[in-house]
Amino acid sequence: MYKIAVIPGDGIGKEVMEATLNILEALNIDFEFIFADAGDECKEKTGVALPDETIEIVKKADACLFGAAGETAADVIVRLRQEMDLFANLRPVKSYPGTKSLFDDLDFMIVRENTEGMYIGDEDYIKDESGNITGATAKRVITRDASERICEYAFKYAKENNRKKVTGIHKANVLKKTDGLFKEVFYEVAEKYKSEGIESEDFYVDATAMYLLTRPKSFDVIVTTNLFGDILSDEGAGLVGGLGLIPSANIGEERALFEPVHGSAPDIAGKDLANPTAMILSAIMMLEYLGEKEAANAIDKAILKVLSESKTVTGDLSGKSTTIEMSEAIKEKIEF
Amino acid sequence: MYKIAVIPGDGIGKEVMEATLNILEALNIDFEFIFADAGDECKEKTGVALPDETIEIVKKADACLFGAAGETAADVIVRLRQEMDLFANLRPVKSYPGTKSLFDDLDFMIVRENTEGMYIGDEDYIKDESGNITGATAKRVITRDASERICEYAFKYAKENNRKKVTGIHKANVLKKTDGLFKEVFYEVAEKYKSEGIESEDFYVDATAMYLLTRPKSFDVIVTTNLFGDILSDEGAGLVGGLGLIPSANIGEERALFEPVHGSAPDIAGKDLANPTAMILSAIMMLEYLGEKEAANAIDKAILKVLSESKTVTGDLSGKSTTIEMSEAIKEKIEF
Numbered sequence: 001m002y003k004i005a006v007i008p009g010d011g012i013g014k015e016v017m018e019a020t021l022n023i024l025e026a027l028n029i030d031f032e033f034i035f036a037d038a039g040d041e042c043k044e045k046t047g048v049a050l051p052d053e054t055i056e057i058v059k060k061a062d063a064c065l066f067g068a069a070g071e072t073a074a075d076v077i078v079r080l081r082q083e084m085d086l087f088a089n090l091r092p093v094k095s096y097p098g099t100k101s102l103f104d105d106l107d108f109m110i111v112r113e114n115t116e117g118m119y120i121g122d123e124d125y126i127k128d129e130s131g132n133i134t135g136a137t138a139k140r141v142i143t144r145d146a147s148e149r150i151c152e153y154a155f156k157y158a159k160e161n162n163r164k165k166v167t168g169i170h171k172a173n174v175l176k177k178t179d180g181l182f183k184e185v186f187y188e189v190a191e192k193y194k195s196e197g198i199e200s201e202d203f204y205v206d207a208t209a210m211y212l213l214t215r216p217k218s219f220d221v222i223v224t225t226n227l228f229g230d231i232l233s234d235e236g237a238g239l240v241g242g243l244g245l246i247p248s249a250n251i252g253e254e255r256a257l258f259e260p261v262h263g264s265a266p267d268i269a270g271k272d273l274a275n276p277t278a279m280i281l282s283a284i285m286m287l288e289y290l291g292e293k294e295a296a297n298a299i300d301k302a303i304l305k306v307l308s309e310s311k312t313v314t315g316d317l318s319g320k321s322t323t324i325e326m327s328e329a330i331k332e333k334i335e336f
Numbered sequence: 337m338y339k340i341a342v343i344p345g346d347g348i349g350k351e352v353m354e355a356t357l358n359i360l361e362a363l364n365i366d367f368e369f370i371f372a373d374a375g376d377e378c379k380e381k382t383g384v385a386l387p388d389e390t391i392e393i394v395k396k397a398d399a400c401l402f403g404a405a406g407e408t409a410a411d412v413i414v415r416l417r418q419e420m421d422l423f424a425n426l427r428p429v430k431s432y433p434g435t436k437s438l439f440d441d442l443d444f445m446i447v448r449e450n451t452e453g454m455y456i457g458d459e460d461y462i463k464d465e466s467g468n469i470t471g472a473t474a475k476r477v478i479t480r481d482a483s484e485r486i487c488e489y490a491f492k493y494a495k496e497n498n499r500k501k502v503t504g505i506h507k508a509n510v511l512k513k514t515d516g517l518f519k520e521v522f523y524e525v526a527e528k529y530k531s532e533g534i535e536s537e538d539f540y541v542d543a544t545a546m547y548l549l550t551r552p553k554s555f556d557v558i559v560t561t562n563l564f565g566d567i568l569s570d571e572g573a574g575l576v577g578g579l580g581l582i583p584s585a586n587i588g589e590e591r592a593l594f595e596p597v598h599g600s601a602p603d604i605a606g607k608d609l610a611n612p613t614a615m616i617l618s619a620i621m622m623l624e625y626l627g628e629k630e631a632a633n634a635i636d637k638a639i640l641k642v643l644s645e646s647k648t649v650t651g652d653l654s655g656k657s658t659t660i661e662m663s664e665a666i667k668e669k670i671e672f
């Protein structure tokens with residue numbers, strides 16, 4: 001039996017979560033879903049966006065499924081990542097048939113450091129003598145430990161998933177100390193995996209933003225710091241046709257949280273229009289994490305069929321189906 | 337008579353500069369070109385990447401043309417931008433016929449803040465008790481003054497160039513103080529231009545990295561902080577077929593420097609293979625800055641013809657011509 005903490009959150013988070021649980025319940029796997037609150041609505045009701053109780057539920061669960069949060073997203077998700085030390089954020093960029101992917105046959109993995117960098121929340125105002133705010137500063141922290149841990153994760157991931165190359169992304173020409181350290185550590189770890197046949201290379205983040213468009217197929221596994229991973233993974237989403245298709249896994253030593261890369265999408269919320277695929281793919285990543293490979297593969301194949309047919313898909317994929325209709329279509333195609 | 341400081345720099349910088357001067361000399365405009373050293377080779381020869389003498393030459397000139405620098409690029413170009421307070425970095429994203437642009441008819445301008453943000457070079461190592469480096473920190477500074485100046489520049493640019501909308505890009509959900517301030521100032525400035533018919537909107541930098549691919553035509557003028565501008569403009573380059581076509585202008589109150597967005601490209605340097613277009617387009621931006629609109633238009637039209645014909649173009653555009661051949665072809669087509 002798996003205890004799964006479920007945080008639907010705000011907006012389309014609730015809809016795509018319902019669609020996803022609907023599919024998970026159809027599997028022959030014993031799940032206990034424990035619902036927990038977080039996000040804008042939760043803040044309105046309880047005064048806090050992320051109640052301690054929610055953190056407790058997530059900490060006690062085997063894994064967590066997270067939908068989306070609205071305005072409070074940063075307070076909810078960044079804190080959950082840090083509280084539970086979910087240091088590796090995995091964001092696959094994969095092109096599916098029947099989508100608006102700019103390229104066919106894309107399949108690479110972005111491994112984003114998830115605990116430090118620009119996300120430590122260490123900011124200060126600069127004030128003049130009369131107390132007026134004239135500016136602000138933010139601190140970026142890159143540690144050897146966190147860099148080692150994330151690079152190690154990326155190379156191990158490459159090895160275990162038959163990937164051939166890991167690309168380290170940084171801006172060490174300008175951020176000489178912080179990203180200089182990240183780059184140094186990247187190559188220290190790379191050295192250990194050389195004999196295992198894993199290649200390595202490094203690029204500047206700006207050049208990478210271009211290469212993702214001019215030679216996306218050259219990438220296999222990308223490893224980078226927190227904010228660069230945030231930006232490049234959304235660019236990756238654009239590459240393969242939008243956020244409706246990009247899942248993510250936040251992995252720690254002992255805990256893990258799975259969420260679509262998209263947000264709460266207030267413009268389409270409550271209308272049953274949202275594409276549930278990113279959330280369902282996130283659940284697939286959870287199944288893989290839990291060791292339920294067969295179930296994961298079965299749902300993946302079903303998604304592939306529904307996308308290929310392009311019949312029962314949502315508006316972002318030029319279809320006319322609702323969230324629930326699309327997830328029902330996927331459910332029907334599962335052979336497990 | 338215009339005094340133009342010319343810094344060819346390293347690698348293909350020299351080749352594309354030669355090709356560009358070749359065109360400028362053919363115009364009926366009185367230029368005095370004053371050559372100055374900077375970059376890797378300069379560092380090897382003189383011990384410094386950016387000699388004081390070069391800074392002096394640039395400061396005394398009406399404008400500066402810069403080719404590219406190699407490993408020392410950050411020390412050269414970032415310092416030049418800061419020394420001369422070239423606060424606005426203009427990077428047009430425009431699709432030309434005959435190129436590998438992912439979309440037709442793209443034409444937007446990225447206005448990048450060029451003096452602060454992550455580029456202030458304020459980094460420190462974190463050390464343990466034995467003096468080992470365990471991490472590093474970098475400071476990001478956003479001031480009200482610099483934010484106001486760059487937003488003002490972007491809206492004024494929009495107004496003067498018949499643009500309809502300015503989009504402010506930030507990450508204010510995570511960088512609440514620094515980017516919160518940038519966003520606040522952006523809307524203060526936007527308010528002033530409302531009555532002039534210039535619209536405004538703002539997005540997160542990650543969402544923008546996706547929108548550039550899913551709805552690039554919705555952009556008109558983008559204004560953002562230093563590093564986000566760096567990343568997004570390279571993504572823009574990827575959108576329209578690569579760095580060989582992206583010029584830039586670094587503009588201050590009294591001085592200006594024009595450079596291609598590409599680097600010194602050591603892999604193809606010295607082989608007469610580099611696409612000179614980005615450097616020539618940078619020279620066009622210089623001509624516009626100097627008030628030489630007619631000459632600027634004439635060269636622009638010539639480039640358009642050469643690109644449309646796709647006959648005398650370099651390898652990155654699937655042609656077989658050399659740098660000099662392509663620039664000669666452009667020169668021949670100039671009607672001025």
Ligand SMILES: CC(C)[C@H](C(=O)O)[C@@H](O)C(=O)O
Binds near residue numbers: 073078261542
């Ligand atoms: C909501 C926001 C804080 C978050 C981030 O920046 O990490 C989101 O963009 C993401 O990528 O998961």
Ligand SMILES: CC(C)[C@H](C(=O)O)[C@@H](O)C(=O)O
Binds near residue numbers: 174410413566597
């Ligand atoms: C060379 C480097 C320091 C520079 C930058 O980061 O600004 C370059 O990437 C650019 O965009 O002009």
